[in-house]
Amino acid sequence: MFAHARIKKLISAYLDGEVSDKEKIRVEEHLRSCAKCKKYWQELQATSIGMKEWRDEEISPDLEQEIRSRFLWQKTKGGTMKKTKLFAGAASVALVTLLVFMLAGSMESYKRNTQGKLAAVGDQIGDGYYPILHTVEKKMRGHSNRSMNSARTARFASTGSTLHLFSPPHLTSNEYAHNEAAGEYGASVYKAAVGVYAYEDGGPIITVQPYLPATGTEEKLIRTADLGLEVNDVQTAYDKIVAISKDNKGFLAQANFSELGRGKISARLSVRIPKDKFETTLDEIRKLGRVKTFNIDSVDVSSDYAKLVTELNTQKIVYDKILEKLKEKKTDIDKAIRLESELSPVTKQIEAIKAQISKYDNLIAMPTITVEVFSTNWQLLMQQNIKTAKERLVNIFADLINAAIDLLPAAVCIILLLLTALLVVSGITIIIKLVFRKKSS
Amino acid sequence: MEAKMKKDEELMVDIKLGDKGAMEEIFQRYKKPILNYSLRLLKNLADAEDTAAETFCIITAKKDYYKPGAKFSTWIFAIAHNICIDKIRKRKKTVFMWFKRKNEENGYEMLDIPDSRPTSNERLEEEDAASLVKGAIETLNLELKEAIILREYHNLSYEEISQVMHCSLSKVKILIFRAREKLKTELVPFIKEAQ
Numbered sequence: 001m002f003a004h005a006r007i008k009k010l011i012s013a014y015l016d017g018e019v020s021d022k023e024k025i026r027v028e029e030h031l032r033s034c035a036k037c038k039k040y041w042q043e044l045q046a047t048s049i050g051m052k053e054w055r056d057e058e059i060s061p062d063l064e065q066e067i068r069s070r071f072l073w074q075k076t077k078g079g080t081m082k083k084t085k086l087f088a089g090a091a092s093v094a095l096v097t098l099l100v101f102m103l104a105g106s107m108e109s110y111k112r113n114t115q116g117k118l119a120a121v122g123d124q125i126g127d128g129y130y131p132i133l134h135t136v137e138k139k140m141r142g143h144s145n146r147s148m149n150s151a152r153t154a155r156f157a158s159t160g161s162t163l164h165l166f167s168p169p170h171l172t173s174n175e176y177a178h179n180e181a182a183g184e185y186g187a188s189v190y191k192a193a194v195g196v197y198a199y200e201d202g203g204p205i206i207t208v209q210p211y212l213p214a215t216g217t218e219e220k221l222i223r224t225a226d227l228g229l230e231v232n233d234v235q236t237a238y239d240k241i242v243a244i245s246k247d248n249k250g251f252l253a254q255a256n257f258s259e260l261g262r263g264k265i266s267a268r269l270s271v272r273i274p275k276d277k278f279e280t281t282l283d284e285i286r287k288l289g290r291v292k293t294f295n296i297d298s299v300d301v302s303s304d305y306a307k308l309v310t311e312l313n314t315q316k317i318v319y320d321k322i323l324e325k326l327k328e329k330k331t332d333i334d335k336a337i338r339l340e341s342e343l344s345p346v347t348k349q350i351e352a353i354k355a356q357i358s359k360y361d362n363l364i365a366m367p368t369i370t371v372e373v374f375s376t377n378w379q380l381l382m383q384q385n386i387k388t389a390k391e392r393l394v395n396i397f398a399d400l401i402n403a404a405i406d407l408l409p410a411a412v413c414i415i416l417l418l419l420t421a422l423l424v425v426s427g428i429t430i431i432i433k434l435v436f437r438k439k440s441s
Numbered sequence: 442m443e444a445k446m447k448k449d450e451e452l453m454v455d456i457k458l459g460d461k462g463a464m465e466e467i468f469q470r471y472k473k474p475i476l477n478y479s480l481r482l483l484k485n486l487a488d489a490e491d492t493a494a495e496t497f498c499i500i501t502a503k504k505d506y507y508k509p510g511a512k513f514s515t516w517i518f519a520i521a522h523n524i525c526i527d528k529i530r531k532r533k534k535t536v537f538m539w540f541k542r543k544n545e546e547n548g549y550e551m552l553d554i555p556d557s558r559p560t561s562n563e564r565l566e567e568e569d570a571a572s573l574v575k576g577a578i579e580t581l582n583l584e585l586k587e588a589i590i591l592r593e594y595h596n597l598s599y600e601e602i603s604q605v606m607h608c609s610l611s612k613v614k615i616l617i618f619r620a621r622e623k624l625k626t627e628l629v630p631f632i633k634e635a636q
Contacts, residue, residue: 018614063476299454
């Protein structure tokens with residue numbers, strides 16, 4: 001049977017679902033048999049519900065605006081985010097200008113340059129994709145190898161309308177394999193981006209289908225593991241973890257060593273391990289001490305990765321187009337300068353996307369294992385506990401003296417009252433005795 | 442739509458990669474909890490707003506310190522906790538913000554800076570009940586108050602609270618138990634009255 005004080009502590013934790021199964025059974029058994037504790041539990045519940053009366057405040061629009069401007073436009077590596085936005089804006093303007101330019105450009109000369117690609121793309125993709133392709137691609141032949149690569153991200157079609165966005169149909173396994181073979185970047189991850197090139201009388205129009213079906217065979221997972229180990233000697237464990245990570249072709253990414261007080265010494269290490277060695281390394285590290293906490297997490301970034309790849313390919317298509325236009329003989333100097341200036345933001349965009357992809361690649365290829373090793377110096381802990389206990393005793397003693405001082409006037413009053421009462425009672429007794437004596441005499 | 446389905450931890454990975462959409466999403470998810478956590482702890486809307494703004498700025502500035510796999514809610518509340526504690530310490534140093542007032546527990550009490558701005562809960566009955574709860578929470582010391590606020594208003598587990606407050610799990614259990622005991626004494630008579 002639990003003491004009531006102990007059960008009360010458990011009831012609070014029980015209310016939050018923070019008790020072990022064993023404790024839960026004990027609490028529930030006790031609540032069934034003890035009306036007093038049951039009442040206590042109900043009152044705690046009522047308190048908890050009552051607290052909800054203090055409602056949440058809404059954030060003011062001004063503050064929201066201020067935080068958003070400060071939070072979203074913080075400085076980032078390699079410039080401010082404002083600059084990034086400026087750059088994105090410039091790139092968009094450049095793209096629109098390019099589209100208008102191409103629309104107004106010479107239809108005939110451009111057609112000659114592009115027809116070859118259209119035909120090849122038709123061959124690459126296969127006749128099964130879009131019926132609309134049949135009308136065009138068979139007439140067009142011969143194209144460079146480079147556009148073969150972009151074929152998997154672009155479809156070329158000739159129609160009468162201005163803009164065409166085709167929803168990509170589900171690819172069959174053969175088609176997917178076909179696309180895979182033609183891929184240039186991260187073939188296993190490609191989700192087949194779709195850019196559509198359509199013709200109108202004025203010139204070609206580039207449209208891009210930004211969202212793609214997830215048809216990848218390999219998931220892109222960023223894996224992490226967190227491990228809490230209690231060891232006898234932190235320094236030795238630290239050295240061993242570093243050695244294990246080196247043996248497994250990994251490296252130490254981050255480490256800190258701290259004495260937490262209350263006799264605890266702790267070290268926190270982050271090691272990056274090749275993904276094929278992730279499990280084995282984890283097992284080796286686990287054996288170094290008593291596992292207190294253990295957590296493995298995987299974040300699937302497949303769709304984001306695929307989006308980046310798509311964006312990269314789209315930008316590359318735009319890049320190729322501008323370059324092609326530049327190489328044309330008919331292009332005058334003004335046009336050439338304009339095109340040249342449009343090329344630069346696209347190149348920057350391509351580089352930025354490549355950097356992001358490589359960041360993802362790095363996180364995926366080298367999962368992170370974070371290990372917290374700690375040990376307890378019992379001697380130091382005991383010393384500190386004794387010191388705390390002493391301090392508490394002194395405080396209690398001081399409180400008692402203060403209480404006594406506070407009570408002193410009241411005590412004096414009571415004593416005086418008692419004395420007065422005593423005097424009165426004795427006086428009355430004496431008078432009564434005297435009266436009786438006189439009567440008897 | 443896709444971003445909404447993502448976990449906070451996934452969004453944080455995106456933020457590390459410079460995704461502004463993820464930043465916005467995190468902001469939308471945590472703006473209200475962080476403001477209200479600070480408000481309940483600091484008792485002053487202006488300070489709470491400052492804390493919320495600083496918290497989000499720190500997240501952006503220190504995003505590289507976030508360890509993938511660590512619980513994001515714990516991280517953001519720990520940042521807000523540090524800022525709040527810092528503000529309370531600064532208040533203590535500012536002498537004019539204190540005045541001597543007899544209090545049955547400690548002898549001295551911190552001056553509340555009344556906020557003239559209207560709150561969103563204007564209704565009278567709500568105000569009455571809310572002020573009762575506020576008053577009861579105000580009787581708690583800082584540790585008890587923070588532990589119970591994180592538990593009751595933000596549904597953090599004991600483990601998460603211990604990480605936010607940088608203390609042991611057993612201490613959190615005791616803090617919450619003591620806070621509830623005190624609040625029960627303060628609130629239960631009124632709850633019974635209402636019933």
